[in-house]
């Protein structure tokens with residue numbers, strides 16, 4: 001019964017036009033969305049309505065939750081949901097927004113069982129238990145530059161898709177066994193190649209991973225080598241490149257582009273202005 005009510009509500013919201021001022025926010029802050037073919041743009045706006053109706057936003061460290069924040073984040077989140085059946089990040093209930101890079105405490109237990117709390121500076125996080133955390137400053141800078149391959153909001157929402165099946169392992173929910181097999185083949189090959197690249201990079205400081213505040217990006221390929229950390233980061237990083245560096249990803253990582261295009265049911269390379 002609840003499912004029927006929810007679906008009806010969503011169908012109604014999908015048909016509710018966005019206020020012009022919200023449309024203007026998307027155009028100004030998320031220029032990637034201005035490239036969408038008309039039917040996808042219409043779908044995006046409907047999904048933004050559903051997303052804003054269902055998800056909570058919480059401002060942290062004094063961050064105000066304005067329409068600017070809500071609509072921009074919703075548009076980027078919904079970009080990853082277009083053109084395919086999905087349940088609007090069912091495990092994620094809230095988005096926590098900080099004004100800028102935030103410090104988070106992680107509990108770390110070493111091999112001797114000693115527990116320490118490590119504080120890290122961070123731009124975005126996706127928690128399995130249902131929240132995305134973003135630095136608004138960084139989310140906005142990334143969103144306003146649609147062609148540099150970096151987008152922290154897209155990155156964090158990709159983690160949410162990855163965790164939809166309960167496992168943050170770089171494999172989101174796929175339709176059937178064949179697709180899982182193909183995904184494993186392509187992703188493993190591409191991930192291993194990125195790891196090899198990461199190992200050989202001269203400008204990749206040896207203490208990179210230990211550095212409390214890592215240099216933001218070490219860019220040696222279409223893919224940010226941060227994706228070499230583990231398969232989950234690989235999927236998030238590859239998704240950023242898929243949306244924000246589509247032509248180069250397609251040219252240099254044809255199979256990876258095809259796998260992502262098959263999963264997202266989108267072809268962002270076709271949207272890039274000539």
Ligand SMILES: [Zn+2]
Pocket residue numbers: 155159232233236
């Ligand atoms: Zn990540």
